[in-house]
Amino acid sequence: MTVSKVWPSAREAVADVFDGAVIMMDGFGGPGGMAQELILALRERGVRDLTIISNTAGLDSVSFGTPGGSLPVNHGILVANGQVRKVIASFPVSASPSRPTSFELLYREGKVELELVPQGTLAERIRAGGAGVAAFYTPTGAGTLVAEGKEVRVLDGREHVLETALKADFACIRAWKADRLGNLVYRGSSRNFNVPMATAARVVIAEVDEVVEPGELDPEVILTPGLYVKRVVVRRHPGKIYTREQGAAS
Amino acid sequence: MSEKERLSRELMALRLARELKPGMVVNLGIGMPTLVSDYIPHDGSLVLHSENGVIGFGPTPREGEEDPNLVNAGGGFITLLPGGAFVSHADAFAMIRGGHVDVAVLGGLQVSEQGDLANWLVPPRALGSPGGAVDLCVGAKQVFVVMEHTTRDGKPRLVSRCTYSLTGARCVSLVMTDLGLFQVTPQGFLLREIAPGWTAAEVRSLTEAPLAVGPELVEVRA
Numbered sequence: 179m180t181v182s183k184v185w186p187s188a189r190e191a192v193a194d195v196f197d198g199a200v201i202m203m204d205g206f207g208g209p210g211g212m213a214q215e216l217i218l219a220l221r222e223r224g225v226r227d228l229t230i231i232s233n234t235a236g237l238d239s240v241s242f243g244t245p246g247g248s249l250p251v252n253h254g255i256l257v258a259n260g261q262v263r264k265v266i267a268s269f270p271v272s273a274s275p276s277r278p279t280s281f282e283l284l285y286r287e288g289k290v291e292l293e294l295v296p297q298g299t300l301a302e303r304i305r306a307g308g309a310g311v312a313a314f315y316t317p318t319g320a321g322t323l324v325a326e327g328k329e330v331r332v333l334d335g336r337e338h339v340l341e342t343a344l345k346a347d348f349a350c351i352r353a354w355k356a357d358r359l360g361n362l363v364y365r366g367s368s369r370n371f372n373v374p375m376a377t378a379a380r381v382v383i384a385e386v387d388e389v390v391e392p393g394e395l396d397p398e399v400i401l402t403p404g405l406y407v408k409r410v411v412v413r414r415h416p417g418k419i420y421t422r423e424q425g426a427a428s
Numbered sequence: 429m430s431e432k433e434r435l436s437r438e439l440m441a442l443r444l445a446r447e448l449k450p451g452m453v454v455n456l457g458i459g460m461p462t463l464v465s466d467y468i469p470h471d472g473s474l475v476l477h478s479e480n481g482v483i484g485f486g487p488t489p490r491e492g493e494e495d496p497n498l499v500n501a502g503g504g505f506i507t508l509l510p511g512g513a514f515v516s517h518a519d520a521f522a523m524i525r526g527g528h529v530d531v532a533v534l535g536g537l538q539v540s541e542q543g544d545l546a547n548w549l550v551p552p553r554a555l556g557s558p559g560g561a562v563d564l565c566v567g568a569k570q571v572f573v574v575m576e577h578t579t580r581d582g583k584p585r586l587v588s589r590c591t592y593s594l595t596g597a598r599c600v601s602l603v604m605t606d607l608g609l610f611q612v613t614p615q616g617f618l619l620r621e622i623a624p625g626w627t628a629a630e631v632r633s634l635t636e637a638p639l640a641v642g643p644e645l646v647e648v649r650a
Contacts, residue, residue: 206517207480208503210496233517234557269557273458275550282555292555297479298521298563305518317566318525321597323549324562354497366497366514370480373516401516419496 182358188219198227202349202375205232209250211368213350213385214420227263235270235281248421268297306343308377313342349379356386360407376402383409387416434606442467444604452530458502461533479560481520484512524567532568536575538590541616541637543600546592565596577605584636
């Protein structure tokens with residue numbers, strides 16, 4: 179039997195995402211690393227009470243990383259659509275208070291929760307989640323707000339904060355190419371959070387520009403071996419940045 | 429006195445760039461720190477590190493050559509220099525915490541005379557975004573801060589004790605403001621260089637913490 183993890187569409191690949199699910203998605207430095215088609219499919223599906231683990235809470239009021247200055251599709255559209263109950267992030271709001279995101283507006287109304295995590299701690303908690311490490315001590319945040327309520331221990335002459343692992347039900351991963359076994363390669367800075375997130379969820383769904391046959395990807399550059407990946411979806415418009423105005427329309 | 433001209437953002441960036449020496453691995457924060465990259469050589473003598481895993485990046489690309497898969501921590505478009513490399517986010521922060529980054533240049537809201545930094549939460553706003561700054565404060569060997577000397581309503585940002593939520597404790601060694609260059613020493617702030625046309629007494633009057641003046645005070649020059 180030929181093994182293939184390739185699913186016909188983003189809509190079908192997210193069909194079992196349930197109300198209350200915990201979902202990881204990148205969220206760093208613009209739209210390059212975002213699984214935009216999966217996010218559009220999640221909005222269409224309308225699942226609610228989601229917990230999103232991401233670098234941001236969806237920066238839907240700023241256009242950085244998008245040529246031409248349009249607003250890219252990111253998980254901000256799920257927040258704006260009232261589908262998100264909680265966000266675990268390091269960069270929940272834009273730097274400018276005059277341009278509040280959907281998340282900030284809903285937070286003021288008490289309609290969404292936030293767990294604020296320093297960025298490196300967020301990445302490491304995800305890596306720990308994928309690596310079977312329940313918790314770890316890090317110097318990051320000792321003596322600051324983000325350490326409040328956490329165990330602090332002096333190790334190596336320095337205060338360290340106990341941080342626990344993060345895992346998810348689903349991870350929406352954006353990679354460049356896959357083979358049909360789910361091996362993934364990434365492009366440039368867009369690999370960022372995608373690599374650790376692809377190890378830390380029960381169901382990992384990868385959105386890619388292109389699928390090739392096993393053996394065609396150089397094994398030396400595969401960063402996510404297929405054993406982590408359950409489903410692969412090929413983008414309808416490879417490489418294109420989907421904007422909020424246009425979605426994935428052609 | 430408040431009518432006097434202060435240092436431009438460009439001159440602050442240029443002066444701070446001179447503190448970055450060949451061989452250093454440097455992380456530039458979002459906002460004013462990013463300007464520093466306009467004044468450093470992009471010949472590989474200095475390695476720029478970005479939180480999203482770009483090691484050894486170069487200047488902004490020409491218009492029309494922007495690549496969404498080549499951005500810095502602020503989502504700004506960059507180029508990769510020969511010899512550059514990509515790592516994952518987890519590895520990029522392992523480099524930071526692991527002590528492999530020599531200097532982090534960060535924006536600031538307040539710096540205390542002990543070198544504490546507050547840079548992510550401005551009351552009364554309920555939310556802020558610390559991003560990677562908390563990790564950089566504990567991991568980078570040196571933290572330089574670039575910020576305006578006073579708030580919009582004239583309050584000092586160099587303080588005895590930070591009143592805003594801390595990003596890191598006892599981590600800042602150098603502060604560049606629009607009034608001068610300040611070293612954080614075990615005895616507190618030391619004014620090393622001053623904005624042209626200003627006196628140390630004038631700068632002191634806009635500084636909440638005690639301010640020592642270096643024996644050879646010179647003006648900040650382009």
